[in-house]
Amino acid sequence: MKIALLTYSTKPRGGVVHTLALAEALAALGEDVTVWTLGRGGDPGFYRPVSPAVRVRLVPFADGPAGETVGERVLRSIATLREAFDPAPYDIVHAQDCISANAAGRCVRTVHHIDHFTTPELAACHERAIVEPFAHICVSAAVAGELADGWGIEATVVPNGVAYDRFATTDPAVRASWRSRLGHYVLTVGGIEPRKGSLDLLEAYALLRADHPGVRLVIAGGETLFDYRDYRARWEQRAAELGLDPVVLGPVPEDELPSLVAAAGAFAFPSHKEGFGLAAMEALAAGVPLVVRELPVLREVFGSAARFAGPPRELAAELGHALTADDPDRRAAGHALAARHTWRTAARRHVDVYRSLGATRADSA
Known part of the structure; x- marks a missing residue:
């Protein structure tokens, strides 16, 4: 499969760590994986080297004007990634956060945790990133339960790996x-x-x-x-x-x-x-x-x-x-x-999810 994993940053936050480790484990299983991200403030790459088996597409994201609010920066992040990303070559588009999910269009979404934002732009970004993806993965049953209780969404639970x-x-x-x-x-x-x-x-x-x-x-x-x-x-x-x-x-x-x-x-x-x-x-x-x-x-x-x-x-x-x-x-x-909690196990379970989604789409075609 040709898989695109999308994240919002090159910095070592939990979702970014997850994205890179999953990408490398998927590539080790023989999948064709590309990671898309925003290179904020002139970042030339991720916080660590990435396996050469994984393609990296870094979209430049310049610092905003003085006084730019968090909400404005979020909207600009979505627009910048959306303009650069073309989903057409990929069998699976998998977003790891609300910014990349808003940018990706039709996608699989991993919901790492559920936030409660007061900034209007962030709150809207968060909501769309939950309700618009066609399939959901959670890293724990507790978060999957929050999705079910709050939105009636059934998610597949795939725990994180650890290095x-x-x-x-x-x-x-x-x-x-x-x-x-x-x-x-x-x-x-x-x-x-x-x-x-x-x-x-x-x-x-x-x-x-x-x-x-x-x-x-x-x-x-x-x-x-x-x-x-x-x-x-x-x-x-x-x-x-x-x-x-x-x-x-x-x-x-x-x-x-x-x-x-x-x-x-x-x-x-x-x-x-x-x-x-x-x-x-x-x-x-x-x-x-x-x-x-x-x-x-x-x-x-x-x-x-x-x-x-x-x-x-x-x-x-x-x-x-x-x-x-x-x-x-x-x-x-x-x-x-x-x-x-190995990343190899997590990657295998992701592949199972991806294949089941492909079968579902084929059955409904």
Whole structure:
């Protein structure tokens, strides 16, 4: 099959990570795969090298005029990708986010998670990207349930894969280097933004320090299309009020991230909204104790491999247990869970979906 996978960015956000890993796994199965994306701000390519078996079509997307709103940027993103993308050569057009789904026209859509936007342009983009695709894939049953309850849409569930070997086997010297630089630390990956529960994690960190004064909070990642400056300002103000100085690394080079994760004393994942939790699954692959927010989707995905917490006080307590408790059974469960989630398996299940869609179209012709 000739398959087009569409995403909205070259940056290491979860949906982009998913798109590239899926594309490479599909190509390894012998499929003809092209990834389409927007090259924002002059980006010459993706955040990491892509297998030469995968074609990449990068559509230049210049910075907008001063004062451009998020809504205006979203509309310009859709228009730019739509103008460049020609669906005609492809058997399957598969969009991974609301921007690419709006640009693609008739397509398969992976709904990673369901957002609730207040910006009118984003809200309309999100709605169209749910109701207009002719087939839907979700990375968890919880998100598929939201689609069914909210829109009456039946989606196929295909869980994410994880780059298990990259995170399970890291260089001890590089891990030691991170620990020398950062000390004993709790890590979170995803930046500072509302969906990631960053303010709750900050409050939990203040409580955690009462019993673990030497532990540091390290925050990696944070590439995003959206403007979270107001939230970031509130976060920084609250950190100052609490007398905290977390380490904010920003985006970490792809080849350094696994060792940063593996060197952590614990991994915090207090998101308010997730579809799967790929960064958390990478932490399990690295053998790092994981604490996640008490959400149905995270119960579904992580089960006995993670610790669960609600408000900041619970989060602080569970992080304290994760930092100090020797829990080989939970660690082994985490390794086994991550090892089962291969991109090869995900790719095979996508191929099954694509073929079934082709048969459906043929039957109805």
